[in-house]
Every structure is written in structure tokens, then in C-alpha cells.
């Protein structure tokens with residue numbers, strides 16, 4: 432029997448000072464979570480129940496599209512991360528540690544490395560493909576600003592899936608299956624959400640969509656059309672406004688050794704030397720300046736984005752001995768600077784347009800400027816950029832642009848061959864020839880989604896859970912512990928649980944006001960109160976979300992609830 436007197440539900444009267452987001456405040460106050468350290472939480476019994484229900488829905492939909500559930504390690508060898516170069520690229524977000532033998536490890540922020548190396552070793556033939564694996568597991572990211580409770584944690588729960596293919600077509604099929612499964616999951620969770628076109632920059636991928644739960648607290652802005660399904664993360668919407676351009680191949684790069692942290696000026700000076708390393712670079716001609724941009728991964732999206740930011744109309748080939756002006760932009764996270772050997776580079780004022788940029792170099796002498804040229808970083812005084820505005824025509828020719836704030840609850844991603852190439856993940860094709868795998872990856876922030884639901888389901892008294900994921904469906908309150916009230920409440924508890932309802936029974940020796948306030952805080956969809964009319968078998972029924980209240984005879988309860 433789920434007696435509240437025996438359940439750990441430490442509700443709080445006061446709102447903790449740092450709880451800005453509604454979900455943070457209500458989940459703390461209603462006794463669903465407790466903070467341990469910044470960005471790290473314990474799920475209390477109520478929180479764990481909701482988590483279990485969300486996970487069950489995610490599992491059902493993943494299993495339904497044939498994804499294989501696994502459970503991969505959080506503790507990972509740094510070797511794999513060095514092989515994919517994310518040991519450097521992830522920067523300070525990656526939590527690193529050493530074992531007793533001083534070997535490097537990471538606590539997994541995501542599992543492309545582990546999943547790819549697993550399939551590299553466990554799958555040999557095209558006959559075993561396509562294949563999708565998934566897990567629901569704890570992730571670790573040393574976020575610069577952990578905040579808003581479960582919305583941005585340093586330790587959080589993610590469902591992550593990885594699909595492996597012999598062709599782009601096969602990847603496209605799985606991507607669509609995942610996209611549809613995500614749509615079903617978020618619908619079942621009762622969320623008001625939108626899939627949006629997203630930026631694939633840093634992960635070395637191409638097509639990608641984010642699933643955004645609409646909420647004012649959301650840290651992303653969505654640009655959507657008033658008259659069509661068009662919706663994009665604003666970062667992406669900004670670059671869809673394209674210019675004429677073409678690309679040419681660039682020169683191969685070789686490595687030089689220049690360690691140490693650099694200021695902008697030092698990087699400027701440094702760029703007057705010949706440097707290099709093995710990333711792809713693109714040379715743009717913007718107005719009269721040449722701009723060399725070095726990016727990682729698949730560069731199509733970066734090209735679109737850059738020609739927008741730079742108003743670049745032509746792309747030129749780097750010529751030996753030519754003097755060019757340079758601006759380097761790293762997308763998403765960080766991008767190494769590379770300049771072909773024999774090219775003299777003059778640092779350009781244009782880089783000032785990217786205020787907030789930080790520079791540095793890793794142990795291997797690869798230099799970085801860490802910027803993401805979005806509207807909050809670019810100084811319009813230096814860059815002739817017009818950002819997309821509300822009321823602009825949209826990109827698909829239908830309607831005008833409107834903005835909304837969103838919480839990224841999930842993302843689906845066509846990775847292509849990036850990780851498989853780096854980690855040497857191959858299979859034997861029909862002709863017995865070795866080929867590199869094509870991949871997709873797909874994440875849902877399970878704990879963030881829980882918080883996003885609360886952002887959409889609360890009022891000024893607490894949480895108003897949708898029935899499907901509420902910790903319990905019925906909150907049974909007994910007003911005072913008189914024998915006839917306890918007797919009826921015990922009977923009802925039995926009757927309701929026999930009928931398959933999840934019931935929390937508030938049998939505590941507390942004042943009615945305390946019980947009602949806690950019940951509103953916790954937000955179980957139906958409240959049934961056994962009070963004065965217990966001897967007649969009459970109880971009070973209340974719908975949490977609408978406040979509709981009515982008296983019912985005990986014999987009518989099941990039909991009332993269904």
C-alpha cells in the first residue's frame with residue numbers, strides 16, 4: 432500500500448532561492464528531486480516514478496522500430512576520444528579523470544565513440560545491417576552554466592541511439608523511422624513541441640532536426656512560418672537565406688608545433704607564419720578580403736552558414752605565396768586554425784566582428800578560435816550582417832517568420848561516415864570488400880524532458896501532470912483519522928488498485944489544509960477526499976488541472992475515473 436506516511440515526499444513551503452525556472456521550483460517544492468551539487472540531482476520516489484513512466488514510453492517506441500536496447504559504460508578510455516579528436520574538440524565540457532596508473536579516462540557525455548567501436552568489433556558483414564542500438568543512461572557534461580534544475584544538468588539521463596548502415600538510403604530510412612518515433616513519444620508525453628531544422632556544425636554531420644518543447648524558459652529560439660510547417664532553430668534559419676557561391680578543393684595541410692594559450696593578437700602574429708594541420712579548409716572571398724575558414728566534419732552546412740555570415744559571393748582557391756587575409760571560425764565548439772604551407776597570412780580586422788572569441792592551442796599545437804557566430808556573439812559594427820527578423824518572408828516561400836522559445840528535448844542526426852572513418856569501423860559488402868559504415872545518432876534528454884513537461888504543466892499551486900506520466904493517477908486523501916473515514920479510505924484504496932489505478936494514499940496525521948496544499952503541489956490528476964460524508968459512502972472528487980470538483984458515491988468512482 433502506497434501510504435504517504437511511509438513515503439519520502441519532502442515538500443517545501445518556500446521556493447529555493449536559485450530556482451528561476453518553473454520546473455526547477457515545482458520539482459523541488461513538490462518533493463520530486465533534491466540537488467546534491469550544482470547540476471546534479473537525486474530523484475526522490477515521486478521523481479523516479481515519473482522518470483520510469485517516461486522511460487517506459489521511450490523504450491516501447493524504440494523497441495517498436497526495432498532498436499536494440501543495450502547499456503554502455505559511462506567510464507570510457509580516453510583513447511577512443513583521441514582517435515575521433517573529440518578529446519580536444521569537446522574542450523572543458525568533457526569530464527576527464529585518471530586511474531591509479533595515470534591513464535586518461537572520460538565520463539561519457541555521449542556515446543558515438545563507444546557505440547562505433549562496439550559495432551566495429553561486433554559486426555562484420557552487410558548481412559547484419561542496418562542495425563540500431565540504444566540505451567537509457569546517465570551522461571556527464573561539465574556545462575559552463577548548469578542551471579534551471581533538470582533542464583541543464585552536469586549529470587543527466589539521456590536516451591541515445593546509434594544506427595549503422597551500408598548506404599545513405601538506408602540511413603535516410605532509419606532517420607525517418609526515428610523521427611516518427613520521436614514524434615509519437617513526445618505526443619504521448621503530452622508535450623507541445625515542434626521538430627525544427629537544426630545546425631549540424633560541430634558533430635561532423637549533415638541533416639539534423641531538433642525537437643523543441645515550446646516554453647518561455649527555453650534557451651533556443653525557433654523561427655517558424657505562420658503558414659507552413661517550416662520551423663528551424665534560429666541559428667539555422669539565419670543561414671538558410673543563401674547567396675550564390677561555389678566551392679573549390681583546398682590544399683592539404685601539414686602540422687607545426689606551437690603550444691600555449693594565445694590571445695587574439697598573438698594568434699594574429701602567429702598567423703603570419705606558416706602553420707598547418709589536417710582539417711578541411713574553405714577559402715571565401717568576401718568583398719575584397721579572402722577569408723580562410725577551417726572546419727571539421729562534413730562542411731556543407733558550414734559553407735551555407737559562412738557565406739551568409741560573410742556575405743561571400745565567390746570562393747577562391749588558395750594560391751601558393753599569395754597573401755590572404757584570414758578569419759577563422761569554429762562552429763559549435765572549436766575549430767582548429769590551419770593555413771596551407773607556403774601561404775602568408777595577414778590577420779584581418781574582420782575577426783573583431785566575432786567578439787567573445789577565445790583563442791588557444793592544444794598539446795599538439797593545433798590552434799583554435801572558439802566562437803559560434805550567432806547573433807549574441809557578432810558585433811554588427813564590424814560585420815555587415817542582417818539577422819533574420821520576425822515578419823520576414825520565410826524560406827519556403829509561404830507565410831512570414833515568427834519566433835518562439837524552445838527547450839531542446841531531442842535531436843536526430845545523420846552523421847554519415849565521420850566516426851566510422853576515424854575509428855576504422857568497416858564491414859564487408861556483398862562483394863566481400865571492406866567499406867566504411869554510415870551512421871546516424873539520436874538523443875532524447877529524458878530528465879530534461881521531465882522538466883519540460885512541468886514547464887508546460889503547472890499552475891500557481893504546483894504541478895498538473897498529464898495522466899499518462901503522473902507519478903500516480905489518483906491521490907486519495909483521508910481528512911481526519913476517524914474510524915469510518917479510515918475504513919472507507921482503506922476500502923477505496925483496495926477498490927481502485929484492483930481496478931488498475933496507481934493510488935497514493937495520504938493517511939498522514941496532518942491538517943486538511945496541509946494535505947490539500949501538498950496534493951496540489953504534487954499534482955496527481957485526480958484527488959479523492961474522504962471526509963465528513965464517509966459514513967454515507969460519499970467522497971469529494973477533484974480534477975487537479977481544471978479544479979472541477981464534485982461529490983460522488985463510492986460506487987460511482989471507477990466510472991468517474993474512466
Ligand code: ATP
Pocket residue numbers: 541572574581582583584585587588589839840841842874875876877878879880
Ligand atoms: P544543448 O544545446 O541544450 O546544450 P545539446 O545539443 O548539447 O543540448 P545533444 O548532444 O544533442 O545536446 O544531446 C541530446 C539531448 O540530451 C539533447 O537534445 C537534450 O535534450 C539533452 N541534453 C543535452 N545536454 C543536457 C544537459 N546538460 N542536461 C540535461 N539534458 C541535456
Ligand code: MG
Pocket residue numbers: none
Ligand atoms: Mg550542449
Ligand code: MG
Pocket residue numbers: 839
Ligand atoms: Mg543543442
Ligand code: MG
Pocket residue numbers: 641839841842
Ligand atoms: Mg543537440
